[in-house]
Amino acid sequence: MGRKRKIICLLSAVLAVIVITGCGQQKSAEKTSNQDNAPLKVATNATFVPFEFKSEENGDFAGYEMDLIRAVGKKLNRDVQIQDMAFNGLIPALQSGELDVAASGMAITKERTDKVLFSSPFYETRLVILAKKGSGIQSEADLNTHRIACQMGTIAADYIQQMGLKAKQFDHNADALMDLKVGGSDAVVAAKPVLDYFAANNGKDDFVVIPIKDTPKQYVAFALNKQNTKLQKEIDEALAEMKKSGEFQQIYKKWFGHEPETLPVTTEDALQAK
16 A cells, blocks of 8 residues: 555656646747747947938938838837947947847948848948048049048948058948038048938038949848847848848838849858959
């Protein structure tokens, strides 16, 4: 009788462990499911017109990349929460887990891929110079005798350093452009869409956009925490679906007035492009 009681007690204990384990697994699954539907925490530096900026009408975040990340959020069935942040604070915030996505006109570079993951690229760009007409600046060779402005932490800042030049560096492109406008600088180096937009909409007939020879193509993508391969895959699948349905092309054409170029699919392809 005593032996039977011990067996019954042992079986009861095993059953209890199974039940507890099952409940624990169920709670873990529920927690993961909730995380999958949690708001997507996005940060941007809202001075990169026409990619991201604050609307003058309602103060909301607007621009090509803002439309794109909101469309991706809908595909993932996740609300998108956007906050403004200095550009050079985006990668540290991703690394600390404070953010899910940085959506801020960030170009894919080898140095950055050591720190973060990138989604499939969604824009092709190059660096250009913006100068006042009559400044004497006709190419990048003239920069060494003029005052240059740029946004810190950007590809433009890296390019200026590689050229052995010095520049006034600002937190925002808008500040660099204002410095140029008031005469504090002679030229701004930045991505082509930013300076094209400024010259067309704010510069009137006062400024000229100058190509920089032999600069490689660069591709813009969303940046993510280095460990978050699951979210990277989900975003890439959402972008692929949008390209297939035509939604991606519609958003692109809204902001740039033409169909998108043929874009690389992966980070590796983007880094190898010339």
